[in-house]
Amino acid sequence: MKTDKKMGRDVIEEYLTKANDLPTGSLSIAPSAAPDGIAIPASRNTAFYTAHSYHTKVPPEAIIPFIEHFTMPGDLVLDLFCGSGMTGVAAAMTGRQAILNDLSPAAVHLAWNHTQVCNPNELSDTFKSIEREVGAEITKLYSTSDSTDGEGIIFWTMWSTMHICPECKSEFSLWSAIDKNSGRMGSEIDCPHCKKSLKRRGLTTMGSVPAWISYKTKNGVRRERAANDSDIAKAKAFKRSDIREWYPSVPLGPDREMYIRCALHLKGINEVADFYTPRNLHALAIIWAAIEKINAPRLRAVMRFAFTNTAWHGTKMRRFNARGGQRPLTGTLYIPQLSSEVNVLEVMRNKIAQLKRYYSSYRPLLKTSPSIINSSATELKDVRDESVDYVFTDPPFGSNLFYADCNLIWESWLGKLTDSTNEAVINSSLSEKDGGKTLANYEELMTQSLKQIARVLKPGGWATIVFHNTDGDVWAALHSAAINAGFEFHEASSLDRKQQSHKGYKGRSGEEDVAHFDVVMNLRKPSADAVSTTGDISYSQAGSDLRAMVNAAKLDPSTIARGAQGVHAEIVRRLVSKGEAVFFDFADVRKILEEN
Numbered sequence: 001m002k003t004d005k006k007m008g009r010d011v012i013e014e015y016l017t018k019a020n021d022l023p024t025g026s027l028s029i030a031p032s033a034a035p036d037g038i039a040i041p042a043s044r045n046t047a048f049y050t051a052h053s054y055h056t057k058v059p060p061e062a063i064i065p066f067i068e069h070f071t072m073p074g075d076l077v078l079d080l081f082c083g084s085g086m087t088g089v090a091a092a093m094t095g096r097q098a099i100l101n102d103l104s105p106a107a108v109h110l111a112w113n114h115t116q117v118c119n120p121n122e123l124s125d126t127f128k129s130i131e132r133e134v135g136a137e138i139t140k141l142y143s144t145s146d147s148t149d150g151e152g153i154i155f156w157t158m159w160s161t162m163h164i165c166p167e168c169k170s171e172f173s174l175w176s177a178i179d180k181n182s183g184r185m186g187s188e189i190d191c192p193h194c195k196k197s198l199k200r201r202g203l204t205t206m207g208s209v210p211a212w213i214s215y216k217t218k219n220g221v222r223r224e225r226a227a228n229d230s231d232i233a234k235a236k237a238f239k240r241s242d243i244r245e246w247y248p249s250v251p252l253g254p255d256r257e258m259y260i261r262c263a264l265h266l267k268g269i270n271e272v273a274d275f276y277t278p279r280n281l282h283a284l285a286i287i288w289a290a291i292e293k294i295n296a297p298r299l300r301a302v303m304r305f306a307f308t309n310t311a312w313h314g315t316k317m318r319r320f321n322a323r324g325g326q327r328p329l330t331g332t333l334y335i336p337q338l339s340s341e342v343n344v345l346e347v348m349r350n351k352i353a354q355l356k357r358y359y360s361s362y363r364p365l366l367k368t369s370p371s372i373i374n375s376s377a378t379e380l381k382d383v384r385d386e387s388v389d390y391v392f393t394d395p396p397f398g399s400n401l402f403y404a405d406c407n408l409i410w411e412s413w414l415g416k417l418t419d420s421t422n423e424a425v426i427n428s429s430l431s432e433k434d435g436g437k438t439l440a441n442y443e444e445l446m447t448q449s450l451k452q453i454a455r456v457l458k459p460g461g462w463a464t465i466v467f468h469n470t471d472g473d474v475w476a477a478l479h480s481a482a483i484n485a486g487f488e489f490h491e492a493s494s495l496d497r498k499q500q501s502h503k504g505y506k507g508r509s510g511e512e513d514v515a516h517f518d519v520v521m522n523l524r525k526p527s528a529d530a531v532s533t534t535g536d537i538s539y540s541q542a543g544s545d546l547r548a549m550v551n552a553a554k555l556d557p558s559t560i561a562r563g564a565q566g567v568h569a570e571i572v573r574r575l576v577s578k579g580e581a582v583f584f585d586f587a588d589v590r591k592i593l594e595e596n
């Protein structure tokens with residue numbers, strides 16, 4: 001069979017709403033004030049939150065109070081940086097119309113599937129028919145056997161990097177140098193041969209080998225053991241050239257920020273297919289081919305939805321964790337030294353069960369589903385002037401997350417990549433001529449986006465913007481973008497996002513200065529006769545005031561209980577609420593806290 005290994009069919013087209021079919025709001029009278037500046041707890045273990053992974057998510061439960069405060073049933077809510085579409089879910093469940101927009105085709109795929117109803121029984125019946133068609137072939141790929149248990153099916157194979165000891169020159173696997181009881185890896189390990197202490201980071205890597213497997217015996221008992229010779233030989237024998245089905249072949253190189261940051265040149269990554277072992281690539285290609293044969297459009301789309309989450313777990317990015325909970329880190333393309341090659345059919349089966357729960361609890365109140373568009377928030381040309389009642393959005397935070405890069409694996413399977421020309425981001429590893437963007441570029445893109453919000457909102461309409469960043473300059477850039485777009489600032493709130501992106505995760509353990517609490521800004525488009533309440537307010541004696549603010553925050557037990565990041569978020573929230581134009585870095589707040 002001749003196969004085109006490049007991009008597949010663009011499946012995104014099926015999700016998009018035409019310009020003429022976009023809804024208009026009821027343009028009801030907007031409330032005169034923002035809600036109180038309370039911290040809104042954001043849960044992360046609900047069916048809504050876990051249906052499909054995305055690098056940052058605001059759960060619908062945290063969005064609903066804003067929608068209910070600022071709109072009436074039937075009103076139109078817009079999210080122009082919609083990501084996985086949680087604003088659409090919140091709008092649909094409260095009887096509001098919605099328009100969801102994102103630059104990323106992967107986000108469009110998630111937003112559409114999250115907001116379209118699906119019959120849970122038809123969903124599981126469709127998956128069963130896929131399993132009937134390809135289950136036996138895939139199960140063979142993951143078979144194992146040993147003298148104690150006989151035949152079994154592998155759940156996952158942990159691959160460990162191999163290294164050469166700089167002291168005794170012997171080869172060893174990282175796994176052989178780790179304390180198996182705790183499963184923990186320190187920054188230093190002892191060479192299993194000469195016992196010399198070695199820095200883990202500086203070790204030269206000589207490829208990876210299967211080291212440990214988890215499997216199910218014929219009697220259904222789950223076991224773990226060292227990969228035996230036949231497991232190792234089998235895992236290494238798979239070849240990409242044997243795969244007959246289509247899989248994406250999209251190049252990936254140093255023109256992408258995440259390629260540089262994750263040092264992917266050291267991991268042998270030149271294209272998207274390199275994120276997979278040949279065995280997992282083969283299994284995924286078989287499943288994708290079966291999905292593409294499904295005739296019913298909704299069921300085909302929902303299988304692709306389950307597939308993209310599976311295809312993310314099926315990469316070498318899936319971190320081995322001896323204590324369970326193995327998954328790739330969100331918001332990065334990081335490939336760990338101990339990587340878990342998971343049985344992708346097993347992952348997909350679990351995903352289908354989760355999606356069944358999701359679609360059983362997703363009950364939109366309106367017949368029409370949210371409309372989806374795939375454009376830059378800086379242009380938004382299909383949305384009519386003054387047609388939107390309320391905007392809730394969570395724009396990119398500057399330099400922490402690179403969505404076009406992180407969504408690349410999903411988008412390669414879906415057949416359409418993000419055009420990152422207008423991606424609102426600061427990527428400093430690249431020069432401007434190679435697609436790098438400075439803080440000034442970011443501010444300009446955010447200004448254009450906020451101007452679009454001002455254009456499409458009804459006069460007097462509100463926009464709620466969720467934002468977090470530890471860098472005072474990025475806050476100032478967003479602030480001046482909002483002022484340039486003509487918005488008034490009102491009482492802000494804060495949000496504990498809880499789901500840790502890779503960056504948030506590091507921030508928590510104090511390795512890197514990254515915010516954990518978001519600030520929720522409430523902006524208002526002045527009605528024709530109103531005068532902006534904010535403007536060029538300068539902030540005098542910034543340094544001493546920051547100290548005073550930190551001291552004030554320390555008197556509030558609920559703020560101090562949220563740690564240094566909570567104090568920073570609270571200070572930003574106060575500044576935003578007052579319409580101040582100067583912001584502080586997280587590092588300065590932490591320094592003052594540490595001094596006292």
Ligand SMILES: C[S@@+](CC[C@H](N)C(=O)[O-])C[C@H]1O[C@@H](n2cnc3c(N)ncnc32)[C@H](O)[C@@H]1O
Pocket residue numbers: 054056057058059080081082083084085086087101102103104107375376377378393394395396397403404422423424425445
């Ligand atoms: C913080 S995420 C939104 C996450 C979302 N709240 C959720 O719950 O999934 C920001 C989104 O902005 C998108 N984005 C970046 N630049 C954009 C632009 N110029 N226009 C539209 N979307 C953009 C990214 O693709 C990303 O999905």
